Amino acid sequence: MSALLEVERLCAELPGGARVVDEVSFSVFAGRSLGLVGESGCGKTSAALAVMRLLPDGAVTRGSVKLSGESLLEAPEARIDELRGSQLSMIFQEPATALNPVLTVGSQIAEGLTVHQRLKPRAAAARAVELLSSVGIADAEVKARAYPHQLSGGMRQRALIAAALACAPRLLIADEPTTALDVTVQAQILSLLTGLKRERGLGLLLITHDLGVVSAACDDVAVMYAGRIVEQGPVAEVFSSPRHPYTAALLKARPSLQSRGHPLEALLGQVPPLGSRLEGCRFRPRCSRALEVCAVKVPHVGEGARRYECHHPVGT
Amino acid sequence: MSAPLLSVSGLHVHYGAIHAVRGVSFELGRSETLGLVGESGCGKTSLARALVKLTRPSSGTVRFDGPPRKLQLVFQDPHAALDPRMTVRAALAEPLDIAGLPHARMPELLEAVGLGPELLPRLPRELSAGQRQRINIARALSVEPTLLVLDEPVSALDVSVQAQVLNLLSELQQRRGLTYLLISHDLAVVSHLATRIAVMREGELVELGPAEQVIVTPQHPYTRALLEAAARLAL
Ligand SMILES: Nc1ncnc2c1ncn2[C@@H]1O[C@H](COP(=O)(O)OP(=O)(O)O)[C@@H](O)[C@H]1O
Ligand SMILES: Nc1ncnc2c1ncn2[C@@H]1O[C@H](COP(=O)(O)OP(=O)(O)O)[C@@H](O)[C@H]1O
Ligand SMILES: [Mg+2]
Ligand SMILES: [Mg+2]
Numbered sequence: 001m002s003a004l005l006e007v008e009r010l011c012a013e014l015p016g017g018a019r020v021v022d023e024v025s026f027s028v029f030a031g032r033s034l035g036l037v038g039e040s041g042c043g044k045t046s047a048a049l050a051v052m053r054l055l056p057d058g059a060v061t062r063g064s065v066k067l068s069g070e071s072l073l074e075a076p077e078a079r080i081d082e083l084r085g086s087q088l089s090m091i092f093q094e095p096a097t098a099l100n101p102v103l104t105v106g107s108q109i110a111e112g113l114t115v116h117q118r119l120k121p122r123a124a125a126a127r128a129v130e131l132l133s134s135v136g137i138a139d140a141e142v143k144a145r146a147y148p149h150q151l152s153g154g155m156r157q158r159a160l161i162a163a164a165l166a167c168a169p170r171l172l173i174a175d176e177p178t179t180a181l182d183v184t185v186q187a188q189i190l191s192l193l194t195g196l197k198r199e200r201g202l203g204l205l206l207i208t209h210d211l212g213v214v215s216a217a218c219d220d221v222a223v224m225y226a227g228r229i230v231e232q233g234p235v236a237e238v239f240s241s242p243r244h245p246y247t248a249a250l251l252k253a254r255p256s257l258q259s260r261g262h263p264l265e266a267l268l269g270q271v272p273p274l275g276s277r278l279e280g281c282r283f284r285p286r287c288s289r290a291l292e293v294c295a296v297k298v299p300h301v302g303e304g305a306r307r308y309e310c311h312h313p314v315g316t
Numbered sequence: 317m318s319a320p321l322l323s324v325s326g327l328h329v330h331y332g333a334i335h336a337v338r339g340v341s342f343e344l345g346r347s348e349t350l351g352l353v354g355e356s357g358c359g360k361t362s363l364a365r366a367l368v369k370l371t372r373p374s375s376g377t378v379r380f381d382g383p384p385r386k387l388q389l390v391f392q393d394p395h396a397a398l399d400p401r402m403t404v405r406a407a408l409a410e411p412l413d414i415a416g417l418p419h420a421r422m423p424e425l426l427e428a429v430g431l432g433p434e435l436l437p438r439l440p441r442e443l444s445a446g447q448r449q450r451i452n453i454a455r456a457l458s459v460e461p462t463l464l465v466l467d468e469p470v471s472a473l474d475v476s477v478q479a480q481v482l483n484l485l486s487e488l489q490q491r492r493g494l495t496y497l498l499i500s501h502d503l504a505v506v507s508h509l510a511t512r513i514a515v516m517r518e519g520e521l522v523e524l525g526p527a528e529q530v531i532v533t534p535q536h537p538y539t540r541a542l543l544e545a546a547a548r549l550a551l
Contacts, residue, residue, distance in 0.1 A: 039474040153356070182355035182501055183545040190548075209474055212549030239551060253479040255508035256550060257531050257543075263483050264508070267476035270444050 003027035004203040005051070005171050008064040012050040015058035018274040020046040022227040023063070028171060033197050033204035035218035035235065037211060037250075041271045043227045044207045045093055048173050051205075052090050053080050067171065085116035089169035091160050093176045093207075098160055099148040105159045106132070106144025112166045131162040136192055154185035161192065172196070175207045190217040211250055215239060220305070223247045226272055226282040228298075233306035243301070243313035246283045281309070289314070319381055321346050321463055321495050322367070327376035329362045336362040338519035339376070344463065349489065349496040351510030351527065353503050353542065359519040360499045364389055364467045367497070380463070385415055388456040392467040397452050398440040404451055405436040408458060415459040429454045430484060446477035450484065457488070463495045470505060482508060503546040507531055515539045 005028040012021035020043045028034045036044050049055045051065050053072060065072040067087060072080065092098045100108055109131055110124035119127060125144070133140035135158045148156055157177060164172055174193065178186040194217050197204050206218055214221050214235060221239075222232040223246060231244035242248040249267040269286040278284065281294040289312045298309045320343040329337035336359045344350055354360055365371035367378055368389040380387050391397040398407055408422050423433045429450040440448055449469060456464055469485070470478040486509060488494060500506045506513060513530040515523040515538065523536040534540045 039476060183503070183549060184355065184541055187545040187548050210549070211475070211551055215551050216548050250475060251551060253475045254551065255479070255482060255504045257504055257507050257546065259504075259508050260510075260527065263486065264479035266479035266483055268480070270446070270477070 002069075003066075004030045004068060005205065006064075006066040007047075007051060008066075010047065010050060010063035010065060011061070012046055012055060013060045014046075014274075015056060019277075020227055020274060021050055024224075024227075024229050026222045026229060026232060028203040028205050030170065030203050031197060031201040032219045033194065033206055033217060035214035035221045036205060036207045036224060037209065037214050037221060038224035039250075039271050040209055041273070042224045044209075044224055045175055047224070048090065048175055048205065048207055052084065052088065052173065054090075085112070086167050087170045088173075089164040089167060089171070090173040091164050091175060091177050093179075099156060101148055104145050104147055105151065109144075109159070109163045109166055112163060116167050127166075128162075131166055132159065135159075135162045135165070136188070137162070152185075153181050154189065157181060157185075157189055158192070161189075161196075165196070169202070171203045171205065173205045173207070176209070177206070178213060179208070179210070186213070187216070193217060211239070211254065223250070226277055228282065228309065229307075230283065230310070231308040233302075237306060241315060243308040243315060244283075244310045245287050245289050245312075245314055247308075248314045249286075281311075318346065320344055321381050322387070322497075323377075323379045324367070325377045325379075327363070327366060327378065328374045329359070329366050329371055330374040331362075336519055337366065337373070340516075340519075340521055341376075342514060342521065342524060344495055344497060346462075346495055347489070347493045348511045349498055349509050351506030351513045352497060352499045352516060353501065353506045353513060354516030355501055355542075358516045360501075360516055361392055361467055363516070364465045364497070364499055367465055382462055385459050386462045387465070388459065388461040388463070389465045390452050390456050390467060390469055393472065398448060400440050402439070403436065404438050404443075407451060407455060408436075411455050411458045417458065421458065425454045425458055428457060428488065430480075444477070445473055446480060449473065449477075449481055453481075453484070453488075457492075461494070463497070465497045465499070467499045468501070469498070471500065471502070478505075485509060503531075503542050504550075515542065 008025045010021055010024045013019050024047055026034060038044055050061050061073055106125060106128045109128035113119045113124040113127055114121060129140045129144050132144055137143050137158050178189050193204060196202050208214060218235050221235045222229045225246050231238060231247045242251055252265040253267050255264060267286060280296050281298050284290045284294045291312050293311050299311055301308050322344040325341045327337055327340045340363060352360055362371060366373045368387060408425060409419055412419055426433055431450055470481050498506060498509055507527055510527045513527045514521050517538050523530060523539045534543055
């Protein structure tokens with residue numbers, strides 16, 4: 001099976017020269033979801049923006065990004081615009097800023113349809129209602145006439161998903177789509193996304209800092225630390241036998257319904273700020289398994305779908 | 317049995333037409349942790365603020381066994397809770413001054429929350445999210461409280477830092493015999509520390525019982541819905 005989105009050795013430097021994304025490779029397949037996970041500040045959003053070609057002006061991107069074989073990094077701006085309105089869609093991290101507060105939800109979705117699909121206003125409005133209803137909004141006709149602030153957080157997130165689906169994309173990138181939501185609503189939104197993946201063969205790149213979200217909604221996972229993907233593979237394998245100490249530490253740090261009475265295995269320290277990143281393995285200062293060689297270089301172990309970057313992996 | 321440290325009876329909070337807290341009653345015993353869980357907007361923060369008298373209840377009573385300053389609230393938003401122009405030193409001086417306690421305690425307070433005195437001259441923006449939350453906790457501890465109301469103390473933190481802060485809360489409780497009302501929308505967080513769990517929905521407590529019992533044999537359908545959602549997001 002060939003990948004819908006194939007990212008290879010993607011590097012991105014911000015205008016000041018700081019490298020936020022460093023040699024990142026991953027693939028998203030049609031009908032599958034890849035979770036990109038890591039603590040905040042690891043570069044997840046930057047990686048997604050690099051794929052969408054939405055990093056700020058002056059940022060430098062290298063490597064290769066292919067959507068159904070077509071190279072995105074070299075494509076002319078006009079072509080990228082076209083793809084963003086037809087094959088490629090992104091739900092941004094800040095739900096509050098993603099919807100325009102002075103336009104009704106329906107008219108915002110319809111706007112995209114008149115621009116990208118050249119629908120007449122009335123047809124676009126009708127299609128907007130259909131889209132809202134397809135993401136599980138009851139009373140879509142009424143809700144289409146509502147302003148964003150009149151909707152609950154979960155409803156706004158559904159509206160954003162509807163807007164992202166307006167162009168019937170093949171790939172959807174969702175950046176922390178449930179982070180601001182309550183657990184019961186979170187579960188509903190994740191079911192909606194996994195349903196879309198199954199029923200429409202959508203490829204989903206789901207960005208989150210929450211391993212629980214990955215376990216509920218993803219087939220594959222890529223764990224990002226300080227700009228690099230330190231481990232990746234099928235969720236079931238990576239979560240049951242993590243090899244990179246960072247993955248293992250994230251998995252162990254979470255409180256659960258069963259963890260009462262035991263201290264959590266806290267991961268000490270924090271993600272290094274941009275510009276103070278080390279040679280060798282960047283996780284080394286926080287790692288209890290570090291060896292001398294970790295200060296020198298990082299190894300690339302495994303190939304294809306199951307890979308990690310560690311000299312002294314967990315379970316050895 | 318000794319008298320409860322806190323007893324709350326028939327508490328109501330209104331904001332104009334909004335009825336945020338609807339007849340809440342519970343008691344807190346010494347050195348226990350009551351976890352309060354519920355989804356956003358259900359009235360948790362309103363209840364917390366009414367307990368520390370930052371919001372005036374429309375009816376009901378809050379009885380706290382001790383002087384008011386021994387009951388401290390750690391605010392929900394660690395960013396908003398610290399004044400951006402105040403150094404750590406100034407942020408700690410404020411409650412110490414109010415309580416008439418010496419500034420000489422600052423290093424010891426920082427140590428209690430796992431930080432060093434080198435942070436004293438820093439501004440909030442020069443601290444990590446976890447350090448800011450530790451400073452918030454240090455501020456609350458400065459007046460030697462017996463009861464801490466912790467409003468979403470780890471919600472804004474990454475899982476790694478969340479674990480550090482939860483461990484810190486548990487150590488502090490053991491060392492100082494503190495009583496906690498731990499508020500969170502996250503059932504896993506609440507059940508990690510709580511001895512008893514209260515479930516809040518639309519301003520009311522719909523279930524209250526020993527943590528084990530609430531998790532294993534929930535009585536209210538809403539508690540079951542929360543547990544199911546939490547289980548889906550478990551690893
Ligand atoms: N436009 C920007 N200007 C300066 N620094 C940025 C910008 N965008 C992101 N960063 C920095 O890049 C790093 C990665 O950020 P981000 O991609 O948002 O990570 P994540 O999504 O994993 O939290 C962080 O250190 C962040 O502060
Ligand atoms: N200062 C306020 N003025 C008016 N309404 C408020 C105020 N604070 C909270 N509310 C409302 O009261 C209800 C309960 O809010 P809150 O106590 O913050 O809930 P929670 O902490 O569980 O999210 C919500 O409907 C909220 O919009
Ligand atoms: Mg991000
Ligand atoms: Mg609150």
